[in-house]
Amino acid sequence: MAQKPSIPKGTRDFSPVEVAKRNYIFSTIKTNFEKFGFQPIETPSFENSETLMGKYGEEGDRLIFKILNSGDYFDNNDSYRTIVKIISIQKFIQKMKDYFETNNPSFLEFEAMFNSYESEIIEIKDIINLTSKYLFEKLENNLYSTKEFVSKYLNNVSRQLTKHISEKALRYDLTVPFARYVVQHQNEIEFPFKRYQIQPVWRADRPQKGRFREFYQCDADVVGSNSLWQEVELVQLYDSVFSQLGLNGVTIKINNRKILSGIAEVIGASDKLIDFTVALDKLDKIGEEGVKKEMLEKGISESAIEKVQPLFSFTGTISEKIAKLGNLLTSSEEGMKGVAELLFICDNVSEIGLQTATLDLDVTLARGLNYYTGAIFEVSAPKGVAMGSIGGGGRYDDLTGIFGLKNMSGVGISFGLDRIALVIEELDLFPETVTATSKAIFLNFGLEEAKYAMKAIAKLRQAGIKVEMYPDNVKIGKQFQHADKRGIPFAVLVGEEEIKNNQFGIKNLVTGEQEKVSFEVLLNKLSDNK
Incomplete structure (x- = not known):
């Protein structure tokens, strides 16, 4: 079958x-x-x-x-048994993570649960690292709660287990591979480095x-410069x-992470920054009362909410x-820094001017707070x-720090190809010339x-x-039908x-007009409709 x-x-x-149509947008x-x-760079599809x-x-x-590791790795019986063992332990780890997510047990309880599985762990101790000095130091110095430690520790063990059977992974985004590229090639790169990537x-x-x-990302970043002129550009x-x-x-919406931090500081909710901004970001969806309700549920006081009342209008x-x-x-010193940065960007954009877009300040914009440290961008249709x-980005102070290259500031934006294509389609804005077909x-x-034509x-x-030429000498009606x-x-x-x-007959298949012309006229006619 x-x-x-x-x-x-x-x-x-x-x-x-x-x-x-996609190539038209790419181009x-x-x-x-x-x-x-x-400048363009490309990185491997897997890292x-x-x-x-x-x-x-x-x-x-x-x-x-x-x-998964390739070759004959999985044909080896010992390797197969190890894989089965790893899968079993991964399931156990997930159960522990789920338990600690809903409970708040002591570290002793964590040790007891983990030690109960020790015999299974020991069998593959040569392939995983069950100790993490860094994490334990954080715990001992009270920088991590038991719950935080357990989550990070189990994630670490899980990664070590996975690494044994899978040493590579498909690219998740273009940003982390770009950071890896910058650090790996730092001695070859001239900074500031302006790179784009479409992959x-x-x-x-x-x-x-x-x-x-599977989808395309279209990114442009500048690293190695703190200048706000990059945001303007x-x-x-x-x-x-x-x-x-x-x-x-x-509409190109702009905000600043320092603004959001400053607001949280002013209302006495710095420790609730993420909760505060996540709720504020929903203003256009759930309205003022909905946002206030969510903030209260997250532990933000009524007096604090009252201080940010101006943000709701x-x-x-x-x-x-x-x-x-x-x-x-x-x-707020941090907040005023954000105000100064916004002022610089917005004043200069206004003075230079934009063609058709509008720049607008949106204080509810809170994307990427885990990594953006300055300006935040988002583009709406x-x-x-x-x-x-249909686009977004922002400034980050330490993109390459995860690979050991500290204090490499950068800023970047991305274009949402698929959504852009849908918007252009909906507004019927694709030019008629955007086609993959032949002109004649x-x-x-x-x-x-056929020899004369070729x-x-x-x-x-x-x-x-x-x-092109129709390859077969068949009925002319069928050839016209193919062209249509x-x-x-x-x-x-x-x-x-x-x-x-020494002429050519040319027929406009849209209007039906037909005439006999020289090659030069034929060339001009087809060039005009190129």
């Missing part, structure tokens, strides 16, 4: 038309990246597991596609509408790309909003289009006619015009009379 063809969940096939983004001085694991949090680690990434996520397991880069794509009226021009923030954050963000097809009337085709191709289904706009007809007069 023939196998039914299928593809893995969360992946897609793209038709010639879809590929042509536009790439052209602008290079126009702004960014060493240790490069990726532990960089995206526990949830991110679960979404990384691990690659696919993979995530073991649950497939759903608009969310895939990145706003201009967004504006340039979306204007060229015809997406007039996008934060309107006006950028200058007016920044002035309001200045008044609110007077007592033109009004009237129901779509999530030469019909096949026989051997001599000589002209070779010259047209040298001139950069996409043309392919969406080819012109047909070129060559018979005995055309060869005798």
Whole structure:
């Protein structure tokens, strides 16, 4: 029985038309990246597991596609038994993590539970490192609670176990591989380093509408500079790309991590920064009362919420909003730094001007708080289009620190290719010239006619015009039908009379107009419709 063809969940096939449209977006983004001085790099589709694991949090680690060791590794009986043992221990570790997530037992209880499995652990002690001096020191110095220690410790053991059977993993994003690239090639790179990268990434996520397991990221980053002129340029880069794509009226939202930290400090909730910002970020979805309710549930006091009341009706021009923030954050040094940074970026963008985009301050914008340290960006589609963000980014102070290169500040942005394509499609903004099809097809009337046609085709191709010949000498009606289904706009007809007069018959398949022309006129006509 023939196998039914299928593809893995969360992946897609793209038709010639879809590929042509995606290439149009890629080309536009790439052209602008290079126009702004960014240089292309590429990194492998898979990295060493240790490069990726532990960089995206526990949830991110679960979404990384691990690659099993290849070769005859799994044919070895001892190796097979070890794998079975590892899987068993991984299940035990997950049970412990689940237990400690809902309970708050003592460290002694953790030791007792773990020691109960010691006989299983000892059998593979040569392949895992069950001690972590760094973690134990943190625990002894009261820098970790028992619960935090257990979570990090078990994650560490789990990674060591996984590493034994899977030493590589598919790239989860472009940022961590970029950080690895910078550190590994730091002696070859001229800083500040402006790099762009357009490559696919993979995530073991649950497939759903608009969310895939394989998709492209389009990133531009600058590392090795603290200058806020980089943020100004990145706003201009967004504006340039979306204007060229015809997406007039996008809104580039900006905020600053220091602003959010300052607000939390002013209201006496610095230890609740994430809870505070997560709730505030939902303002447009659940409204003011919903946000206040969530903040109260997270332990933020009513007096603290009262202090941020102005944020719930934060309107006006950028200058007016920044002035309001200045008044609110007077007592916070960190917050005032954020205000100064916003002022610099927004004033200079305003003075230089944007083509079609709008820059707006959104104090509820709180993406990437685990790594962004300064400016935060998010781009929303033109009004009237129901779509999530189509771009985002921000500044980070220590991207490369995870690989040992400290204090390498950077800032970067990303374009959401798939969402951008959906918005352009919805607004019918793809140019008619964006097509993967030929501009003209030469019909096949026989051997001599085909030879005559192929000589002209070779010259047209040298001139950069996409043309082809129908390969088989079949009924002309079938050849016209093929051209129509392919969406080819012109047909070129060559018979005995055309060869005798050194001419070509050209028919516009849209209007039906037909005429006989010289090669020079044919070239001009097809060039005009290139």
